[in-house]
Amino acid sequence: NAGVMQNPRHLVRRRGQEARLRCSPVKGHSHVYWYRQLPEEGLKFMVYLQKENIIDESGMPKERFSAEFPKEGPSILRIQQVVRGDSAAYFCASSARATNEKLFFGSGTQLSVL
Amino acid sequence: SQQGEEDPQALSIQEGENATMNCSYKTSINNLQWYRQNSGRGLVHLILIRSNEREKHSGRLRVTLDTSKKSSSLLITASRAADTASYFCATDANGANSKLTFGKGITLSVRP
Numbered sequence: 618n619a620g621v622m623q624n625p626r627h628l629v630r631r632r633g634q635e636a637r638l639r640c641s642p643v644k645g646h647s648h649v650y651w652y653r654q655l656p657e658e659g660l661k662f663m664v665y666l667q668k669e670n671i672i673d674e675s676g677m678p679k680e681r682f683s684a685e686f687p688k689e690g691p692s693i694l695r696i697q698q699v700v701r702g703d704s705a706a707y708f709c710a711s712s713a714r715a716t717n718e719k720l721f722f723g724s725g726t727q728l729s730v731l
Numbered sequence: 732s733q734q735g736e737e738d739p740q741a742l743s744i745q746e747g748e749n750a751t752m753n754c755s756y757k758t759s760i761n762n763l764q765w766y767r768q769n770s771g772r773g774l775v776h777l778i779l780i781r782s783n784e785r786e787k788h789s790g791r792l793r794v795t796l797d798t799s800k801k802s803s804s805l806l807i808t809a810s811r812a813a814d815t816a817s818y819f820c821a822t823d824a825n826g827a828n829s830k831l832t833f834g835k836g837i838t839l840s841v842r843p
Contacts, residue, residue, distance in 0.1 A: 621773070650830065659735075659819055659833035660774070673830060708773055717823050717831045718762060722773030 619644065622691075623709050623723035630699050631731050638694040638726045642711030649692045650720060651684060654706045666692060667715070699730045735763075735820045735834035743840040750807040752837045754820030755800075761823050763796055764831065765805045768817045777805075777818075812843045 622641040630636050642649050647668050652660040662676040666686035677684065681699075686692040696703055706727050710720035737754045744750055754763070762781045766774040780787045780796045780803065787794050793806040807814055817838050821831040 623773075652833075657835070659835045662830040662832065665830055676830070710774075718779055719764070719776045720774075720831065722766075722775070724771075724773045 621709055621711050621721050621723035623707075623726050625726060626724065627727045627729070629729045629731060632700055633698050636696040636699050636703070636728055636730075638696075638707050638709075638728070639691045640694070640709030640711075640723060641691040642709070643713075643721050646711035646713050646721070648712045648715055649686050650710045650712075651692075651694050652708045652710065654708060654725070660708060663694070696728075699728075701730045704728055704730045735822050735832055737818070737820055737834040737837045739837060740835070741838045741840070743842065744810055746810060746812055746841055746843050748810055750810050750814070750839055750841070752805045752807075752818055752839070754803045754805070754834060756803075756820075756822045757801065758822075760798075763794075763803050764821045765792075765794060765803075766819045766821060766833075768819065768836070770816075774819065807839075810839075810841045812841050815839060815841045 624639050649666045651663040654660045664677050664684045665673040669688050681697045683695045706725045708722055708725045710722045712720050735754050735756045762779050764779045765777045767777055768774045778789050778792055778794050780794050791808045796803045817836040819833045819836045821833045
């Protein structure tokens with residue numbers, strides 16, 4: 618049983634480019650969460666999605682950031698026109714049910730903006 | 732403001748000793764969870780305690796919850812070098828079912 622798979626592991630972008638982060642949840646899980654972690658900080662909630670629906674995006678910046686979880690395929694976190702402040706580790710987690718009990722995390726994508 | 736705040740920020744102990752980490756939170760919760768993060772990796776769920784529970788055990792882990800003080804503690808007994816990691820508490824603030832709020836974490840170093 619594969620865990621949560623995130624790719625790429627490391628992503629380098631220049632300012633103004635787009636970053637696309639992918640997350641495949643645990644097989645059978647239909648609930649996906651995205652978190653951002655800055656150095657020496659805890660994880661900050663960004664968005665919670667179920668298949669084809671955004672349930673809670675209260676942690677997403679209003680501009681440049683979007684997320685989707687299509688019926689088929691991985692969840693995608695998209696950051697347009699990246700800035701240096703977007704540099705962080707982005708973690709995806711999944712769960713089998715619509716509760717926040719016991720999330721399974723991926724290894725994260727380290728985004729570096731030059 | 733931070734919902735979950737752990738203390739101490741860093742803890743260094745000798746292998747075989749016990750490690751105690753604390754977490755305080757501000758609002759009412761449904762449950763409180765502890766996660767571990769090894770360097771450069773994702774978080775791994777350790778244990779969950781519900782708001783109507785006071786103590787829970789899992790192997791070498793013991794977690795307590797005091798809802799009157801809005802605090803929790805995680806005890807790791809007979810620590811091992813492999814326990815070296817960052818530990819985070821997470822709460823579902825205001826009973827929201829959609830997201831967990833994490834503290835900044837505690838860095839635990841276990842010296843062999």
